[in-house]
Amino acid sequence: MLNTQAIESLTGLKGQTTGDVLKLSVPRSEMRVTLDGFEIIPFMGLTSWVSFKQGAHHATLMGDIVVLEDEIEDAMAAAIQANLYVTALHNHFVREQPRVMFMHVEGTADETALATGAHRIFEAIKIVRRKHPVEPAMKKVNSSLDAPPLEAIVEHKGESKDGVLKFVLGRPSVPVVCTRCGELNIDAAMGYNTWLAFQGTDERAAVCGDFAMLENEVRSVIRELQAGAIEVIAVHNHMFFEDPRIIFLHYWGIGNAQALAQSLRRALNTQQ
Structure with a gap:
């Protein structure tokens, strides 16, 4: 059984449990992204996340990390140093400003090692953004959909x-x-x-x-x-x-x- 308290303590994030999976989410609210005149806010597809699930012997982590171009190198280095697989690095959009990429990660190990690795990735991104802040995202978009x-x-x-x-x-x-x-x-x-x-x-x-x-x-x-x-x-x-x-x-x-x-x-x- 997952030690959710330890994972949340090591990552500094509060998770949401669905069945036997603990998911931690990090909305990228500190950056504004636009596409074809629309605001791409975190709930529209700019939220990083990692999920944990307990297996027979070890826990498994899978996640998707939202990165601006100047964050890629440090985020990837943090993942590799934590012995995580970087399973993909790719786009989800075109013509968006600024350019956004998505880094998928995966690993099977002790849950504390996985949580520590996730924390290092998120911290690496924070360090880049503190050095080079960008315009923050809008908190919500105007929408009147039925x-x-x-x-x-x-x-x-x-x-x-x-x-x-x-x-x-x-x-x-x-x-x-x-x-x-x-x-x-x-x-x-x-x-x-x-x-x-x-x-x-x-x-x-x-x-x-x-x-x-x-x-x-x-x-x-x-x-x-x-x-x-x-x-x-x-x-x-x-x-x-x-x-x-x-x-x-x-x-x-x-x-x-x-x-x-x-x-x-x-x-x-x-x-x-």
Whole structure:
């Protein structure tokens, strides 16, 4: 069983427990990011996180760290020095100002070692930003989306926060295990999920998010997104040692909110 108190003490962060997973989140509220006239606030997709889950012998950490370009080297060095795998470094957006990258990390070890490693990554980023501060993010965005119709299309309940309507969809019907982690089950709380985030108005909304796909689903998801005029931004891995292999796709779209949701629903339907 995880020692959540020790993990929170070592990281200096308060976590949220979902089932047997402890997730620690760090919203990047100290930096302002804009894209095509929209504010990309933390709840829209600029929140770093690490999740911990206890296995048969050791704990496993998986996480996604939001980094500006001048933070990459120090954040990556901190992860490597902590014996964590850097499983990916990539974009989630295009045309955003300033440029933002995402560093995925993974490790299996004693929970205190993992927590110490996570703390070192977050501290390395803080040091860079203290030396070179940037304009902070807006606390919320103006949004007047009618949530119920979007929830009906997505077929899932959304969470509204700071002007953003967000959906997080797990895939319990397609179980994934980490083979290096003692066949540990990797669920939505550990980062194996599809998500959608909307802001704006019903007539002109922005949506971004991430599809979790089996390899044979990638082509059909891309086809439906392109047919709905939603940009495919990146296709890549987030994890190592998972079985089956999971590919992640990031996207961005602007348009009528319900039309965007319908395009995303059609892409989701190809995975069924």
